[in-house]
Amino acid sequence: MLHDIWCVTWKELMLARRNLKSYLTSYGLVVGLWGVFLPASSADSIWRGEATISILLFAYLSVLLGSGQTISTFVSERMQKTLGTLLTTRLSDATIYLGKVLAVILISYAVMLLVLGLHLGTLMVVGQLNGYPLRFPYSLLQFVFLLVLPLISLLYTSSLGVYISLKSTNIRGQHFLNLFMGLPVFVMFYFVLQSLTWETLLVSLAVFGFISLLITRFSIARFNRQRLILM
Amino acid sequence: MYAIETFALTKQYDGVTALSDLTLTIKRGTIFGFLGPNGAGKTTTMNLLIGLIPPTSGQARVLGFDSTREADKVRERIGALLEDHGLYEYLSAYDNLEFFARINKLTKSERAARIQELLEKVGLWDRRDQQVKEWSKGMKQKLAICRTLLHRPQIIFLDEPTSGLDPASQRMVREEILKLKASENVTVFLNTHNLDEAERVCDELAIINKGRLITQGHPEEIKSTAASDGHIVAVIDALPQDLERHLRDLPFVKSLEINGHRLRLVTDTPSRSAEINRLLVQHGVRVEELRRESVSLEEIFLQLIEEEQEHAS
């Protein structure tokens, strides 16, 4: 099972590598905006401890990256008409699904970490220029939040994205819906951040994780050969 | 054990019957041609055999496994090239094969050896690192056929592998199929709407139209049983007045076409040339040429389909 899942993930990673140029152009804007422009323009409030907006934007970034990546791994396989052939192999439906979701999470999370690194760097530099003391700009709690919640939000986004893609046949509608998928995440993150403690963090992780797994389950059930082959 | 057996296999899509009561057996080691016009039900049959869609009724067994209940066992043992080649255009030829070899659990050294072996066989080894999107359709089809063979399956399914190719590439792909079939010792289930292809490539043929099996057998066998008629062409130096009437009056002549000094006759059996020749000589014409025309599978195909349609209405 793990071997099979990794097979599919490997293929997606190879494709991403081959498409590196188009990745760089499509993610270039995101990297610049989230990694440099946003931290530079909100550095003052972050250094004063007002990090909510910045963290929220990161939450949103994970949805944005996740949905874009979901489209390129799931929808494009259908558009390029390669899915049918994959379905003639020994791989199970769930394996193909999970291999792809894993690829979505790995690739998006890698970009997230890259942007986060850039973001932190920018904050430090601007902080130094503006005479703030040299320290880490976020509390440990905030930082864990930044690292962990996007992972779950990627699972949520990819499974919901696949679910939607199995219902909609045009890619425009898909993009549109993907943008709105972020809304509940955004709202949830907002409320958690209002009273961020280790307890609320853990509870929100558990609840959000549970919801995401539930959606994943539904999505796997819909990701079914007999349905897919006729699409 | 047969490679493929079906019993009254039937598939309906929302009331539309795509395949009706298909019962056939396919021996191992053959190139089996499934021949029929567009919409005949070829792709549907293939999807049923591979267990990609469930039948409405009936049963299919591939290598002894039930295509519905044991679809995973079937898929482990077969390779398939669908209507779309299914290659990843942005991956290299090598990586395309690497992916499918990994799926089929070949070890690292097996993968390397097998990919090289197959690519060398079809003459694509030197191009292994090119992205597939730069390739011609014919080359892609050859690569896709290699992909079906990676794990040494016992049967490969090819859905119209030469359709959409130019004649030269069609010939190339057909030759590869024959060559690979011989060296890999694999059973081939080949969908085609191309008669010429069926005749050239296949050992065994089933003709299907509108979801119904019309006939099954060796191409020559189909020709000889279906074509009981004889076709005779004669070229003569002159056309005496009453010759036409006399020819038409012969009880075994079904039809006669006259085109200048060229006669084309359809007779009840193929062995009437001597009698025709005698009659011509009796009329004092010099026979410059007299030969039996071999009937093409195409004529038989059209004839069978016509008969079937008359039968249905």
Ligand SMILES: Nc1ncnc2c1ncn2[C@@H]1O[C@H](COP(=O)(O)OP(=O)(O)O)[C@@H](O)[C@H]1O
């Ligand atoms: N998914 C489907 N839904 C409804 N009808 C279908 C579907 N697939 C095929 N058909 C119908 O079934 C018949 C056989 O189709 P197909 O098997 O694709 O024929 P072939 O491959 O011989 O061209 C056609 O009439 C086609 O319109």
Ligand SMILES: [Mg+2]
């Ligand atoms: Mg077809």
